Amino acid sequence: MSPGVKLKVSTLLPVENVNAITLDNEIAWFKKVLQTRFDQYFEREQKNGESVNDIYAVKPPELEFDQSEYSGIVRQFNMGFDERLVLVLALLPHLQPQALDTLLIHNQNLARGFSEFGGWNGKHHSGFLPTCETAVFILAGNDLSRRIRIMPLFQSDHYLSAQGIIKITHTSPGEPFLSASLTLSADYLARFTTGQNQKPDFDVSFPAKHITTELTWSDLVLSPDVMDEVENIIAWLQHSTKIMQHWKLGRNIKPGYRTLFYGPPGTGKTLTATIIGTMTDTDVYRIDLSLVVSKYIGETEKNLGNIFDQAVNKNWILFFDEADALFGKRTQTSSAHDRYANQEVSYLLxxxxxxxxxxxxxxxxxxxxxxxxxxxxxxxxxxALPDQEQRLRLWRGMFSDERLLSSDVDLSQLAEKYTLSGGAITNAVRYAAIQAIRMQRYVFVQSDLVKGIMRELSKEGRTQ
Ligand SMILES: Nc1ncnc2c1ncn2[C@@H]1O[C@H](COP(=O)(O)OP(=O)(O)OP(=O)(O)O)[C@@H](O)[C@H]1O
Ligand SMILES: [Mg+2]
Known part of the structure; x- marks a missing residue:
């Protein structure tokens, strides 16, 4: 343990406190390292006469028995001094921006900031925002061989980037590689602090929505061959590691599983995708491609890229709805819209x-x-649209409590007479429920259900 870095001991505390104590210790270590680098770089005398000028002599806190999320991740990746320093540097603008203020000092000779400290300017954040150069300055100073040794930390295939922990963003082409900004992903920031796995909200840069359902496997009404295909996907999700790694098929088979769900509206495509997620304890994200094409034209690569980047490490199921919007047959006409679409299709594919x-x-x-x-x-x-037997199961599935049905309701008759999708049946039931409430009847009656059905049929331009 280096002088000056005191460890606080965490006991049985709420998760935020455990994380805060660990991060506090880690920041204290970082500050000590930064100070040491400054002392070495500007050849300052150590106050106490010691000549500890090697940053690696400032040992990071011991995390072996630490319970925080941060320590868990440090252990998971077996992170060393360099990786931890990069991580804390990326964390600091969020946790203690003033800790980086020393890097804002001006070079007296040039009346400008020090190029060797790196850094980039935010729009509203007035503190110092680190670039890869900043990390290299702290870790290597002006030692060129160390600088070269550290550079791989910022490559896209290094686990720090590949696992989506840090984000390295190059804004202007042609600028040196290390001038890219160094930020922590929102997801890891949440894990390190609140300890929670953050689910991103739908926004412009993330046009995907986390979808869930309260319905379960037993509520699904599908034909046996569709069921069989769905079970294949579930088996893949549960056992792909075995197939790809243990059986060594990963050499020949492309990773991942791609499937097309097609059929009329309301036949359970979205529901099935969602239930596959529930069954395998995997998050499902829905991306509406018609929205992507109309709203984010030209921006698609960036926004879809963002989704894939986040999805990769979490094994999300990606559900692309309205796929024909982007994967439709390419037409002869070549409007600006189509030209964009083609580029975007190949990117997305x-x-x-x-x-x-x-x-x-x-x-x-x-x-x-x-x-x-x-x-x-x-x-x-x-x-496919459900057959009569499936329709009856769908109708029955709607009313978990039979007492809600008045004695004149004949579900078998409804199932036999009207060819409706599951979605249309839910709409008809919703309509009948509203009528029951408005009439203060509190039970479903056949005539309301039939009226609801008629409304559904007329939507499709049918009478029966
Ligand atoms: N096969 C089914 N089994 C059980 N419920 C179903 C089924 N199909 C539809 N439903 C009911 O109808 C609702 C709507 O279905 P869903 O949104 O999954 O249809 P979809 O095929 O995705 O339609 P669209 O093509 O319009 O997106 C479901 O939430 C469910 O309540
Ligand atoms: Mg759907």
Whole structure:
């Protein structure tokens, strides 16, 4: 333990406190390292006469028995001095921005900041924001061989970036590699502090929505062959590691599983994708491609890239809805819109092909999906309209409490007479429920259900 870095001991405390104590110790260590680098760089005398000028002599806190999320991750990746320092540096603007103020000093001779400290300017943040150069300055000073040894930390295949812990962003082409900004991903920031796995909100830079359902496997009404395909996906999610690694098939088989769900509206495509997530304890994110195409034109690469970057490390199921918006047959006309779409299609296809998890594309019309794309899917699953027996199961599934049905309700008759999708049945039931409440009847009656059905049929331009 180096002088000046005192460890506080964590006992049984709330998770935020445990994390705060660990981070506090880690920041204290960082400050000591930074001070040592400054002393060495500016050849300052150590106050107490000691000549500890090697930053590596300032030992980081011992984390072996520490319970914090931060320590867990340090142990998981077996992080050394350099990696920890990069991590704390990326954390500081969020936790203690003033700790980096020393890096704002001006070079007296040049009347400007020190180039060797790196750093970038934020729009509203007035403190120092680190770049990779900043980390290299602290770790290597003006030692060129150390500088070269440290550079791989910032490569995209280093686990710090590959696992989505830090983000290295190059803003201007042609600028030196190390002038890229160094930030911590929102996800790891949340884990280190509140200890929670953050679920990103839908916004412009993240056009995906986390979808969940209270329905379960037993609520799904699907034909046996669709069920079989769904079970294949579940088996893949549960056992792909075994297949790819233990059986060494990873050499021949592309990672990931890509599947196309097609069929009329309301037949359970979205619901099935969501339940696959529940069954395998995996988060499902829905990306509406029609929205991506209309709203984010030109921005698609960036925004979809953002989704894939986050998804990769968490094994999310990516559910692309309205897939024909982007994967539709390419038309002869070549408007600006189409030209964009083509670039974006090839980008998205590449990312989908490289994605190691499950990707589900959904569409109402399989015929609209370009053959070349369809060939790349591992399976394509047809969600047909339910037959009479399935419709009866759907109707029955709606009313968990039979007492809610008045004695005149005949579900078998409804199932036999009206060919409706599961989605249309839920809408008809919702309509009948509203009527029951408005009439203060508190039970479903056949005539309301039939009225609800009629409304659904007329939406589709049918009478029966
Ligand atoms: N096969 C099914 N089994 C059980 N419930 C179903 C089924 N199909 C539809 N439903 C009910 O209808 C609702 C709507 O279905 P869902 O949104 O999954 O349809 P979809 O095929 O994704 O439709 P769209 O093509 O319009 O997106 C579900 O939330 C569920 O309540
Ligand atoms: Mg859907």
């Amino acid at each position: 590449q990312r989908i092909e490289d994605y190691p998890g499950v990707v589900i594309l959904a569409t109402n019309l399989k015929a609209n999906i370009d053959e070349a794309f369809a060939r790349r899917f591992q399976s394509s699953v047809h969600f």
